[in-house]
Amino acid sequence: SAAEKDGYDSFMLKEIAEQPKAVADTLLGRLDPALGTLTLGAELGLDPAVLREAEKVVVIACGTAHHAGLVARLAVERWARLPCEVELASEFRYRDPIVGPRTLVVAVSQSGETADTLMALRHAREQGATVLAVCNTNGSTIPRESDAVLYTHAGPEVAVASTKAFLTQLVACLLLALHLGEVRRGPSEELREAARALSRAPEDVAAVLATMEPVRELARGLAHKETVLFLGRHSGHPVALEGALKLKELAYFHAEGFAAGELKHGPIALIEPDLPVIVVVPSPVTAALLHGKIVSNIQEIRARGARTIVLAEEGDEAVAPYADHLIRLPAVPPLIQPLVAAVPLQVFACELATARGNDVDQPRNLAKSVTVE
Ligand code: G6P
Numbered sequence: 001s002a003a004e005k006d007g008y009d010s011f012m013l014k015e016i017a018e019q020p021k022a023v024a025d026t027l028l029g030r031l032d033p034a035l036g037t038l039t040l041g042a043e044l045g046l047d048p049a050v051l052r053e054a055e056k057v058v059v060i061a062c063g064t065a066h067h068a069g070l071v072a073r074l075a076v077e078r079w080a081r082l083p084c085e086v087e088l089a090s091e092f093r094y095r096d097p098i099v100g101p102r103t104l105v106v107a108v109s110q111s112g113e114t115a116d117t118l119m120a121l122r123h124a125r126e127q128g129a130t131v132l133a134v135c136n137t138n139g140s141t142i143p144r145e146s147d148a149v150l151y152t153h154a155g156p157e158v159a160v161a162s163t164k165a166f167l168t169q170l171v172a173c174l175l176l177a178l179h180l181g182e183v184r185r186g187p188s189e190e191l192r193e194a195a196r197a198l199s200r201a202p203e204d205v206a207a208v209l210a211t212m213e214p215v216r217e218l219a220r221g222l223a224h225k226e227t228v229l230f231l232g233r234h235s236g237h238p239v240a241l242e243g244a245l246k247l248k249e250l251a252y253f254h255a256e257g258f259a260a261g262e263l264k265h266g267p268i269a270l271i272e273p274d275l276p277v278i279v280v281v282p283s284p285v286t287a288a289l290l291h292g293k294i295v296s297n298i299q300e301i302r303a304r305g306a307r308t309i310v311l312a313e314e315g316d317e318a319v320a321p322y323a324d325h326l327i328r329l330p331a332v333p334p335l336i337q338p339l340v341a342a343v344p345l346q347v348f349a350c351e352l353a354t355a356r357g358n359d360v361d362q363p364r365n366l367a368k369s370v371t372v373e
Contacts, residue, residue: 004158012159012250012350012360017209019343022164025153025204036187036195037179043285044148048364050130051183051340053086054104057084058129058172060092060120060369062293064162064245067367068169069108070238075177075335079191080184090116091367106176109133110157110165111369112140119373121145136165150171150176159247159361160368162344166242168204170339191214196333197333201340204330211328215344218309218325218350222276223251229270229277229306230257230345231297233290236280239338243278243345249363250353260297273305278348280341281312281319287334291318298322 008014030040041048059069059309069086076084084205087097089107099105105124112135121131121142133146136154143149152168178198181191222228228247232240240257247255258267260279271277279298282290295318302308302322310323313331320326329340353360 010159010350010354010360012161012163015157015159015164016346016350018155019031019164019167020202020209021169022154023205025133025155026168027175027199027201028153030175031195031199033196033199035174035190036182038182040150040175040179041183044132044150046130046132046148046302048183050104051180053102054082054130055102057082057104057106057180058097058099058124059084059086059106059108060089060117060124061086062089062114064166064242065108065110065117065169067238067242067245068166068173070241071170071235072108072173072177072304074235075174076180077242078335079181079194082180082184084361087120089114089120090266092120097123097127099124099127103127103129105131106173107131107133107142107146108135108163108169108173109142110136110152110154110169112142113325113369113371114142115371115373118142118145129241132176132217134169134176136168158368160363160366161246161349161360166342167339168194171198171201171350174335175211176188194333194335197336200332201336204332204336204340205343207330208340212344212347214325215327215347216351219348220355223352223355225253225276227254227275228295229267229275230255230280231260231263231277232257232280232295233260233294234287235334235338236260236282236341239280239341239345240278242342243280246349247352249366250349250358250360251356252358252364260294260300263297263300268300268304271301271304271306275306276309277301277306278309278345279311281316282334282338283313283331284316284318285313285331291316295319295322311344
């Protein structure tokens with residue numbers, strides 16, 4: 001009903017707007033600017049040796065949760081210097097994966113009921129792995145069958161396309177990576193700085209939400225298109241994949257996300273005049289090398305006529321001349337950037353789908369939770 005939507009036209013719009021609070025709720029009590037994430041150990045209740053002695057982390061998840069896992073990999077490798085794989089849960093058990101007692105498996109699921117993820121986690125536990133669930137639904141099957149759980153506190157998510165659950169999955173995965181870093185490598189200035197940046201995420205997400213009117217206008221202007229491509233690299237690659245997934249789910253577009261470095265190995269053949277290409281640009285300050293490379297990619301596709309829609313940090317003037325549309329993001333460290341960069345892509349897909357007359361809360365053919373394999 002309208003009351004349940006709090007005056008918003010859709011649950012999706014309501015849930016997009018709730019993201020600063022959802023992110024703050026997921027952080028609440030888990031991150032102390034002075035102590036880092038040390039209280040997380042007590043919350044998880046795992047034998048500390050499991051975290052200290054793990055030889056690798058394997059993230060299993062589906063759909064949007066898989067994209068959160070791709071960010072988790074970057075954070076676990078960077079902050080904990082621990083090898084991390086990310087696997088589509090539906091593929092995991094069918095390739096006889098190498099998991100055992102020294103593997104920490106992280107099962108990411110909003111609903112906690114996704115059959116593919118549940119089957120993968122059962123397989124991992126049969127091999128002796130420790131399974132930690134990152135989940136939004138209290139008492140659901142995946143946390144019940146796991147050794148430990150880190151709840152995302154997004155609150156109920158009704159719209160089929162995930163928004164606030166995704167942002168809180170990112171937060172939970174980043175908290176977990178920080179914790180692994182602290183436990184395995186001890187405190188460091190790098191981890192403290194990451195913790196400070198993460199604690200500012202609610203305000204950063206709110207700042208992005210306050211500037212979305214031009215994104216909505218852009219989306220309405222592109223509602224007649226059929227294809228949109230998304231490019232990113234490093235932490236921007238999962239954001240590109242998620243932006244494309246949102247557009248598939250809601251607008252029924254042929255939307256694809258690519259790692260920008262792969263452009264020359266195939267996707268550039270898709271570029272044609274006026275094709276919208278959305279590019280997530282790394283920071284020119286904290287990711288200068290990748291920034292330069294992606295600016296060249298943008299020049300290449302623009303020279304072939306693409307309409308470039310560029311998500312770039314405040315103050316990034318180098319990319320501005322090549323952007324047909326420029327969407328500004330707050331300056332945050334690379335591993336935090338997905339939290340702010342995903343938001344305009346949610347708004348874009350929601351507005352574009354609405355302009356096409358689609359039901360954004362109940363897209364065709366999709367279910368919120370897929371409980372069959
Ligand atoms: C379904 C939903 C997706 C979701 C995926 C995983 O396909 O439509 O939005 O990302 O399941 O769901 P989970 O509840 O496991 O996060």
